[in-house]
């Protein structure tokens with residue numbers, strides 16, 4: 086209920102502002118308000134991809150400009166009624182964005198400054214096309230003859246109302262995304278895209294969707310702005326002012342909060358109006374620059390980031406913890422809800438295979454990390470995967486979980502060949518994994534870290550609330566419920582390893598791949614982790630357990646497979662395998678800790 090207050094406040098403010106033009110404000114104030122709203126739309130729309138998902142774009146000018154020229158061309162040259170041009174402006178901008186994203190998002194390395202530069206280059210390409218074709222043709226496009234739709238008592242009032250509608254819709258969309266499952270996926274992408282994919286987030290589709298929404302809103306604002314300035318040129322439209330200003334506004338306000346960019350937009354527009362008029366224009370620009378430098382230096386997370394840090398570590402921390410059915414019982418003894426079909430029904434080491442790997446190979450620039458590996462994992466068992474350092478154990482987990490594409494071979498999970506599928510589809514098919522070095526989403530609370538897996542890879546829970554409720558049960562199971570609200574940075578290594586486990590379990594997998602979960606733990610912590618892994622198996626989960634701590638391996642595993650130099654060296658009952666001469670020479674000489 087509390088959350089709904091925000092969109093209600095936005096809608097209420099929109100209604101209040103909508104009556105202003107009818108009071109015949111001086112044109113100066115209408116222009117000021119119009120520009121504040123204009124920058125709110127641009128900064129907030131930029132933030133949907135760049136702030137939420139962390140894909141810093143300098144191409145917002147291209148998408149905004151596409152909207153400017155679409156509306157200008159359709160209204161001035163083809164005499165379309167102006168309001169009809171706006172949806173087309175939004176669509177064209179979104180189409181350009183999706184075209185760029187469809188290529189850029191496929192290349193793994195294009196992030197950070199590379200993505201920023203690429204999007205900046207797109208602006209120059211779009212400007213060149215517009216300037217050298219009849220769309221602009223050189224002299225620009227005049228809209229003086231385009232009638233302003235009569236929405237308010239005056240043309241400026243009507244333009245103000247159009248931009249107000251765009252700002253209210255943009256803020257509501259940004260709020261909605263921020264508090265949705267989609268938004269949680271974008272924030273996971275922001276923190277660790279590969280881990281997000283492994284948790285079941287369809288990262289490619291989500292980035293494209295965020296970019297499409299972001300561009301459509303910028304295109305809509307561009308369309309309105311074409312009529313506001315009434316004469317559009319490529320030099321004015323596609324210069325660096327738009328991308329630089331929206332980036333500064335969003336950073337100043339705070340990119341992790343839906344209202345942050347709007348706060349930055351209003352603050353900078355006020356500063357621009359206050360300082361840049363008359364004879365103090367140059368001094369004014371210097372003062373604004375100085376304020377921005379100070380703001381960014383002392384509030385790198387923006388105004389909203391600073392406020393939130395004072396109040397709580399994460400948005401979820403404000404809300405009371407969801408109630409899980411078992412709360413109140415002793416933590417760690419609580420069993421999570423009944424596990425779904427495929428968990429094996431609690432039968433240990435049944436003979437039927439859950440996973441069958443056939444001739445799996447993976448090479449890195451000629452180095453054969455996996456060479457024709459064939460093995461099966463039986464339903465309900467704990468299979469130990471051993472081998473000296475560099476023998477291919479982690480590569481096996483990375484290939485089976487979809488982190489790496491195999492060079493050859495098949496991976497069958499219950500009758501379906503999942504080799505080569507994107508990691509999020511493999512997660513949804515029922516395989517979860519942990520990382521040797523924990524990779525939590527650093528800016529999300531412990532609870533939300535687990536909720537992501539519950540929402541995406543699990544049973545497809547539709548809302549954050551459901552995801553958090555499910556997540557809490559797994560935090561109780563892994564003794565972490567007391568840490569639900571903190572950020573992962575506040576956990577020690579043992580707790581971070583357990584967080585990895587909770588995230589893996591929250592997806593209710595058929596098979597869990599544990600990559601050295603005991604590495605770095607103290608003997609007491611190892612004991613507690615071993616007990617936990619037993620309880621996970623006792624619930625029927627099938628486990629592949631990569632580990633160097635031999636006591637734990639012998640205590641936990643039903644069968645063992647040993648790798649050496651990327652190939653399978655031995656397979657069988659733990660004691661027999663460990664006593665075989667081949668394994669003794671290849672493995673035991675290296676480590677028998």
Ligand SMILES: Nc1ncnc2c1ncn2[C@@H]1O[C@H](COP(=O)(O)OP(=O)(O)OP(=O)(O)O)[C@@H](O)[C@H]1O
Nearest residue numbers: 449452453454472473474475476477478479480481
């Ligand atoms: N991304 C990569 N790029 C290049 N080489 C890699 C990559 N990942 C693994 N390798 C190489 O593949 C081989 C197998 O590595 P892998 O990490 O799978 O071994 P491991 O058995 O898990 O070792 P450890 O027990 O030390 O974790 C090693 O020679 C390693 O250097």
